[in-house]
Amino acid sequence: MKRKLFLIAALILSLLMIVTGCQFLSGPQTTFIPEDSLAVHFLDVGQGDAMLLVDNNETMLIDGGNPEYGKEIINYLNDLGINQLDYVVATHNHNDHAGGLTDVVTNLDVGNLYLTNSAKTTASQNLVAAAKSKNIPIFTPSPGTAMAFGSSTINFLGPLKAHEDVNDDSLVIKVTHGAHRFLLTGDMEETAEKELLAQNLDLAADVLKVGHHGSxxxxxxLFLRTVNPRYAVISAGVNNDYGHPHEETLSRLNDAGATIFRTDLLGTIVATSKGDQLSFDKTGLAPTQPYQEVDNGLSSITANPVSETPANTATAENASYIGNKNSKVYHLPSCSGLPKEANRIYLNSLDEVHAQGLTPCGICKPPS
Structure with missing residues (x-):
């Protein structure tokens, strides 16, 4: 009798789902963003940082706010149908960045944990302990490390060395999708900014996650003019005790002509790149000064697709190297971070690599 009632109930539920068009929320059935697009969610976690990157169903959570926000982040992910994360990244070990990640790592399936090399804190120790209890691989990416992420490329630019100030030990991450670039800086201060500038790195970006909550x-x-962002996102808490974002930073961003998005005013903000179109789900504060393009000799390398030279006769079967049209990185054919087929350039020699202006992959480390 019980079995019969169960079957009847299941049939009624199925009919209701067909009539209403409803389905249970689950990862595989949920479309996070359109195919071949990148979504960057700047989560409102009060006075802290948390960002979710989604590209072709690959997922990366960068920072998790203070410990009390861990469960809220999990709920946010569940609402999107995300029940696992390919990567979790703590830019540095302060509580308002690493604190909420312990709950996330404990309660979700996580593929890899990325940490910075810095002084340990209670937040970082709790996070590492949670990861080790689940045998999650833990890495510290070195500057120059590049990795494929869906149809995007992620480059770790810093920190270049250890510092007394943990903020300057923040992982600096550049995400490139098509013509668009996002620069995520954790709580990096001017000391580490100057170190990056001294290396003449390609820091140009369309979207800057402003360092240290707008301090x-x-x-x-100089850092801001080099990055030259058209859009700036500031993660800060409403009426926080630090007065973030500070007026000096807002003034500099305005002078640079950047449109400003603030989580303390707008809540969670989602930016979506479709490769040639960049959009936000909220309206930012428009600057009073016009935005000006800066020709730093790097923008054309980053923004324009690489075109194959007529002399290139390499094929998938005989190529010595494989380039990425979007990221301008080249790989060995055996590399685990190869781009999707549509973005590949097949190359016979290093001369062809150099002619394309490509840089070596940080994973497979091809000859240069």
């Missing part, structure tokens, strides 16, 4: 001690003028 005056980050986002210096």
């Amino acid at each position: 005056y001690s980050s986002t210096g003028y």
Whole structure:
């Protein structure tokens, strides 16, 4: 009798789902974003940082706010149908960045954990313990490390060395999708900014996640003019005790002509790149100064697809190297981070690699 009632109930539920068009929320059935697009969710976690990257169903959570926000982040992910994360990244070990990640790692399936090399804190120790209890691989990416992420490329630019100030030990991450670039800087201060500038790295970006919640001690003028973002996102808590974002930083961003998005005013903000179109789900604060393009000699390399030279006769079967049209990185054919087929350039020699202006992959480390 019980079995009969169960079957009847199941049949009624199935009919209701067909009539209403409803389905249970689950990862495989949920479309996070359109195919071949990148979505960057700047989560509202009060006075802290948390960002979710989604590209072709690959997922990366960068920072998790203070410990009390861990469960809220899990709920947010569940609402999107995300029940596992390919990567979790703590930019540095402060509580307002690493604190909420312990709950995330404990309660979700996580593929890899990325940490910075810095002084340990209670937050970082709890996070590492949670990861080790589940045998999650833990890595510290070195500067120059590049990895494929869906149809995007992620480059770790810093930190370049250890610092007394944990903020300057923040992982600096550049995400490139098509013509669009996102620069995510954790709580990096001007000391580490100057170190990056001294290396003449390609820091140009369309979207800057402003360092240290908009503190005056980050986002210096020279760094800002080099990055030259059209859009700036600031993660800060409403009426926080630090006065973030500081007026000095807001003034510098305005002078640079950047449109400003603030989580303390707008809540969670989602930016979506479709390769040639960039959009936000909220309306930012428009600057009073016009945005000006800066020709730093790097923008054309980053924004324009690489075109194959007529002399290139390499094929998938005989190529010595495989380039990425979007990221401008080249790989060995055996590399685990090869781009999707549509973005590949097959190359016979290093001369062809150099002619394309490509840089070596940080994973397979091909000859240069």
